[in-house]
Amino acid sequence: NAGVTQTPKFQVLKTGQSMTLQCAQDMNHEYMSWYRQDPGMGLRLIHYSVGAGITDQGEVPNGYNVSRSTTEDFPLRLLSAAPSQTSVYFCAVGRGGTGELFFGEGSRLTVL
C-alpha cells in the first residue's frame, strides 16, 4: 500500500504561473486535506474535503483552489503563483472518528 502519494516532490515556478499539486490515497478514507508548512508557523490548513463532491476552506485558502471528484484524489491548484506561496505542502488523509491524519511526504514549492 502506498498510503498517501503526493506529486511532485519539488517544483520551481515563476510568479504568475499555474500548477497543480496532486494527492492520491489508497486508504479509502473520506477526509482529505491540504496544509502548508512555513518556518516558525507550524502547519496551516488550506482546504479540506469530507467526501467526493464536498470541499471547504481552511485557515489560509486564498490563492488556492481544490476539487474532489473521486474518493482517491484531491488536487490543489495554484492559478497564479505568488512568492508568498513558497512553502512545503502536505496532503493529509483522515480516518473518521479517531482524528488521526496520515500525511504524504510533502511537496516543496518555490515561487520566484
Added chain:
Amino acid sequence: AQTVTQSQPEMSVQEAETVTLSCTYDTSESDYYLFWYKQPPSRQMILVIRQEAYKQQNATENRFSVNFQKAAKSFSLKISDSQLGDAAMYFCAYRRPGGSEKLVFGKGTKLTVNP
C-alpha cells in the same frame, strides 16, 4: 477559534536522558482530541501519541507519554531514554469532536539529541 501554543521553539537532551515538551491549548469544548506528531529531517509527519479528552488516564506509547492536565489545558510530551532517532520537529495538535478531521497545529518544537 482554537489555538495551540508550543512555547519552546527549541529543546535539547542528552542521549538516554528524559525530556519534556510543552503544549497548551485554548478551547471552550469539553470533549476533543490532542496529538503529538513528529517530523524528522525526512519531512514525513508521523503520529507519536493521541489523547482523548474524556479519558483521564494519560496516554503512553513505549518511551513516549503525555501529561494531560485538562483544567489547565496543558498537554506535555515526555520522551524517556532519548535516542538519536528522536531528533525531529515535534508538533502538538488539537481536534474538536465530531464533524471533519481538521487539526489545529502548534508552531513546533525542534528537539536535538546530543550523543
